[in-house]
Amino acid sequence: MLPSNLHLYNTLTGKKEKFIPINTPHVGLYVCGPTVYSDAHLGNIRTFLTFDVVYRYLIHLGYKVRYVRNITDVGHLIDDADEGEDKIEKRARLEKIEPMEIVQKYTNGFHHTTDLFNLIPPSIEPTATAHIIEQIEMIQRIIDNGFGYEVNGSVYFDVKKYSSKHNYGELSGRKIDELLEQTRESLEGGNEKRFFADFAIWKKASKETIMKWNSPWGVGVPGWHLECSVMSTKYLGKEFDIHGGGLDLKFPHHECEIAQSVGADNVNPVRYWMHGNMLTVNGSKMSKSLGNSFLPMELVTGDHPLLDKGYTPMTVRFFFLQANYRSTVDFSNEALQASEKGLKRLMIAVENLNQIKVAKETTVDISTLISNCYKSMDDDFNTPITIAHLFDGVKIINLLLEGKETINVNDLEKLKTHFHTFVLDILGLKNEEANANSDLTDNIMEVVLNLRKNAKENKDYATADFIRDELNKINITIKDSSDGSTWNYEK
RNA sequence: GGUCGCGUGGCCGAGUGGCUAGGCAGAGCUCUGCAAAAGCUUCUACGGCGGUUCGAAUCCGUCCGCGACCUCCA
CATH class of the missing domain: 1.10.730 (Isoleucyl-tRNA Synthetase; Domain 1)
Structure with missing residues (x-):
């Protein structure tokens, strides 16, 4: 099939562009997956469905696609400004079980759901907790390059410094100055950040926190934007072809991903950004x-x-x-x-x-x-x-x-x-009709249809209609045509 | 408030400067013992107001309405 004439809309440029992979026929596709602290809802599924079709079509065109979709199993916080309680741990406390039980439960549920909608599993489904070391290493690179600073056991990304050398906001169209004007009250008290737009890449853990790890900066958890940068880099390289996700992740999540990758490795990580819209x-x-x-x-x-x-x-x-x-x-x-x-x-x-x-x-x-x-x-x-x-x-x-x-x-x-x-x-559609009919039912139906055929030939329409109506009651539809009758069972 | 996007016929939803989107629903016809299915034909459009143009639903301006992001979110 290759070469293809595929064009896709790149959120980074706001234009439809011809798709040219970095290393044809190989394609790297990264999609931000779910945080497994509760059941995915239908809106979540829509995004994954979008990229399922992307994946399927790329494969059909003859590309060798490595599709990475992460599972976020730690670290996302409930409140804004990097404060508050870990969502998974909160859920664990409510359900009175281990955080990793929550993770397992909702990961299983997520897989069940993706199967239900006939989504092809990704090539790699990495989890954040399995890549703590890599995350620590990336944080270190960011610090070494001068784009991260440690305060009291936490490490923050220095957005102001980054934006003096790079274009923070290139994806979302945001400008630092404008962001400043709309500063909210959340910044008022006791914030460790030097600048309001800075974001945590390592967060010191409290005593109560269950899931936490040792690091050069003390015991803590990785920041919430970091895992995607780390895992996309690890499995797809510093620069890869397509990054997808929901539109609501565009800012700040994806913007931060770019900043982290550039900050750590000085490479703009993604060629084509794709964002699925909301349900x-x-x-x-x-x-x-x-x-x-x-x-x-x-x-x-x-x-x-x-x-x-x-x-x-x-x-x-x-x-x-x-x-x-x-x-x-x-x-x-x-x-x-x-x-x-x-x-x-x-x-x-x-x-x-x-x-x-x-x-x-x-x-x-x-x-x-x-x-x-x-x-x-x-x-x-x-x-x-x-x-x-x-x-x-x-x-x-x-x-x-x-x-x-x-x-x-x-x-x-x-x-x-x-x-x-x-x-x-x-399109990944499949027939859901109850077509698992046994030979037995096929044979029985043949007998029934023959009975009706005889009735019709004898102009005994009362019997013919009776058979049809009764079958209808058990969800079997009869269709007459010039060649005879066919039947169809539907739940 | 800032940034971005949207507003299409009964419903959903594409698209393009001039030529039928499509699905569902409605109407008529064909087929049929009847029904179902199927086929054919057909009716409702482009938020308001200006402007550019030979011509705009499509480009520009403006107004109105709606939404997303700016806080975790697919």
């Missing part, structure tokens, strides 16, 4: 604090005040893919129901590919369909347009099934391959 509910960002978030299982069961009913994971996946990753998506029951029906139509078409009969001549345009799909994916992973093209393909498939158009062997093979590639491999 909103009634126009506001979905978040736990607003109480408008739902958990994946609530979505499936429909057990939530905002949900009219349950939706399958693939419906949700499809729903997200029908919007551009750079736009906000507003949750609504109506939209989800529309996606449910649209997805069903698409998946049935994929299944029906096998029933298309081969002809001598091809009367449909397969190559345009195929190139359109590549064109839209190459345009910054434009999945909504790709799906629109796939629906053009659905129309073609249906016409072929009805015999209104024809297709030859080679083109049919192309069409099948194309749909399997785009729908299943790249």
Whole structure:
């Protein structure tokens, strides 16, 4: 497949740029993962889904992708200004178990959820606690380069000094001076920082803190932006291709990552920054604090005040893919129901590919369909347009099934391959219909359908309709066509 | 307050200076014993006001409304 014509929107430059890896065909992809102190909600999943499609498409194009997505299992603090209690430890105290039990519990839960939505696991899923030594080493490099200072057992990144030599704010468009003007009251009392924008890269631990480590600066925990810099550097190199994450991480998290990498190794770490936009509910960002978030299982069961009913994971996946990753998506029951029906139509078409009969001549345009799909994916992973093209393909498939158009062997093979590639491999959709029917049920249904066929031939429509209605009650749908009847079971 | 972004038809959601996005819903027709499915056809648009242009929903200005970030957050 390579070379590709992929273009992606680079948040760093604000433009769509042609994707040129540093070391073709290898691609380094880093995505900021979850902090495992509670269950991931649907908004979290959207971001990971975005990069799942990025990962899938890069692989499809022929790149050798190393996809690193971290698990944050220590160190993020509840309050602002680097004060307050560790989220994981707070949770551990509430649940009366060890912090690492919290970490394990919600890591397991996260993996379960990503499986549910058919997300491919990353190549490497490193944890912060397993890279304490590397973090200490990076802090030391930052200090050695004059961009970090120690105060009372904590180490801070010297933003003012950094910005005198480098461009702090290049990613987020923030300017130090402007940041200063909006200084908040949080700076008022007893802060160890020299400058309000400085951030902790090592934080002294209190006596009560359970998870803490020795360092040259005393016992403490690594700062919250550091792990990503460390682990991306370790597994992808000082400079790598794509860094992704939610838009809400752009500032300060990603800005700090850049500063740390430049501060430690004097290399701007990332070629292409990609940010996924937020999932909103009634126009506001979905978040736990607003109480408008739902958990994946609530979505499936429909057990939530905002949900009219349950939706399958693939419906949700499809729903997200029908919007551009750079736009906000507003949750609504109506939209989800529309996606449910649209997805069903698409998946049935994929299944029906096998029933298309081969002809001598091809009367449909397969190559345009195929190139359109590549064109839209190459345009910054434009999945909504790709799906629109796939629906053009659905129309073609249906016409072929009805015999209104024809297709030859080679083109049919192309069409099948194309749909399997785009729908299943790249968009990552899978058939959720209860298709694990046994031979026994198949045989029984054949008998039942034959009974009904006889009834119909005898114009005993009462019996025919009775059979259909009764099957309907147990979620089996009968469809009559000129070739006979087919059946379909749906939960 | 600062920075950035958004405002498209009944709903969701693309896109471009002039040519049908797509899905769902609605209407009509075809097929069908009926139904379902499917196919075909079809109706609602581009927040307000100015400006640039032969032509703007698309560019510029302005106003209104909404949101995100600026504190941990996907």
